[in-house]
Amino acid sequence: MNRAVERRLDVLKSMEMGSIAVLFSGDLIKRSADSTYPFSVNRNFFYLTGLDEDSLILVLLKTQSGLKEFLFIKDDNPLMEKWVGKSIKSEEARTISGITQVLSLSAYESTLARTIDRNDLIHLYVDTERDSLNGRMMEGEAFGRKIHKLYPGLKVSNLNHRINELRCIKTPEEIDAIKQAIEITHKALENALSKLKAGRKEYEVVADFNHTLALENSDNAFDTIAASGENACTLHYVSNQKTLVDGELILLDLGATYHHYCADISRTFPINGKFTDRQKTFYSIVLEAQQAVFKAIKPGLSLGELNMVVKQIYAKSCVEAKIIEDASKIDTVYYHGVSHFLGLDTHDVGHIEGLSLKPGMVITVEPGLYSAIEGIGVRIEDDVLVTENGCEILSPQILKSIEDIENFMNQFKA
Ligand SMILES: [Mn+2]
Structure with a gap:
């Protein structure tokens, strides 16, 4: 079996019933004018998917009706393709990650809201870590805070520790x-x-x-x-x-x-x-x-x-x-x-x-x-x-x- 599949299964097993996990590959960070820093994929995301591209989102869902996985990838953009080349396509993402449900990033917000509503979820997991109390917030933490405001009943927990244990x-x-x-x-x-x-x-x-x-x-x-x-x-x-x-x-x-x-x-x-x-x-x-x-x-x-x-x-x-x-x-x-x-x-x-x-x-x-x-x-x-x-x-x-x-x-x- 694809190692990434096994690893996600391990993470899903450790999640509470009625929960969702949302993980990010990371964004391109602006350096100056139109240049960005070289992209460096979030290593936990890479570990769980094998994918190395910016702006990808992994969603893991654990409910009474079973375990589900979704991957959101960038929409096709013919203009960007002419400048920087193709972004990953569904078939390739599916083959590398072993995730069958590959969806377009433009459907991410509505899919997420519907998933939370329809499954009566009680837990949201993010992946975040901190070096200091005043340090820059990671994407996972910012996302956890945002969702917690929108859904105060949803308990936000951190998966970082669990993924790190696997990575050891x-x-x-x-x-x-x-x-x-x-x-x-x-x-x-x-x-x-x-x-x-x-x-x-x-x-x-x-x-x-x-x-x-x-x-x-x-x-x-x-x-x-x-x-x-x-x-x-x-x-x-x-x-x-x-x-x-x-x-x-x-x-x-x-x-x-x-x-x-x-x-x-x-x-x-x-x-x-x-x-x-x-x-x-x-x-x-x-x-x-x-x-x-x-x-x-x-x-x-x-x-x-x-x-x-x-x-x-x-x-x-x-x-x-x-x-x-x-x-x-x-x-x-x-x-x-x-x-x-x-x-x-x-x-x-x-x-x-x-x-x-x-x-x-x-x-x-x-x-x-x-x-x-x-x-x-x-x-x-x-x-x-x-x-x-x-x-x-x-x-x-x-x-x-x-x-x-x-x-x-x-x-x-x-
Ligand atoms: Mn050394």
Whole structure:
């Protein structure tokens, strides 16, 4: 069965009897004059339909007479077709989503009003989330407020949590898509690395990475971080303006996408192709921490517990290497978590209170070590699938050992 069909059935099962859910793919957002920002589909909508187009609406209905699904798509517009091309047609939308009832957007408001009236509904579900109380309202929330005013008896609830729970566990197809994204990242990273040398700019490294992505018809999963020297101590450094200096390291945190699924990889390379002893010390400690986390991962653990594994290693190794004076100073050289979920979003859904690792979850493992005093920052990040007994590393092909990195870079030395 089409995965999107299964997912909608899961959502419908979780809905109360006498309820309707309305979800939006999202609109084109105006940038300036007649230009808009590139369209980015609402990931939950995409997850439930497989459709990637603006202005689509999904309606799920659960009543005593059964479960129903409707999809509303844009009306044919011959003039717009001449300018921007065709929008999705019913047959295609039906095939991709598995929704049989595909209707025209112009019928949406009347269909919705009639559906609410005729079925004596008591629940409306929307999909919305908030980062702050004053943040911009999502379409789902605005819609929920509007309908609640028109139908005060209708109780409005949020489906976001339920959909996010589903998204946490990846299907084999999703894992495969993440692997594809990782492979594109691998190729692009090696292209960038083959041209890495002192005197070039951080943004040129990004350009080399993006060149391969463009050839693979892929996008950046997030703004690439190309942080050389002390810039690596700024976790999300994305200005990428500095000239690369002989003897310094460059930290690259980057990822490609494949069918909206993201890769998220970090590597740290010596700009001249050879690590100094001190750089090797930093690198080896981070690698040791990463290996320890790989070994620790199993169902039932929390991301917080994985982070403790890193700190335990650092408490010993960083003091021995005199990176910090004592273990109480760890937070000055390591100030982020070791893992986040990965999927349709780079920082994927799953940060749900009390949620522990389960087979089928995909997470990053990315310990880092950043000494502003020494001007050295190292981060090593791979993507892993949580399995029944442990984990499978999804990015094993990406250069990582000191030896492999130096050998690879040596080939390109003039
Ligand atoms: Mn990451």
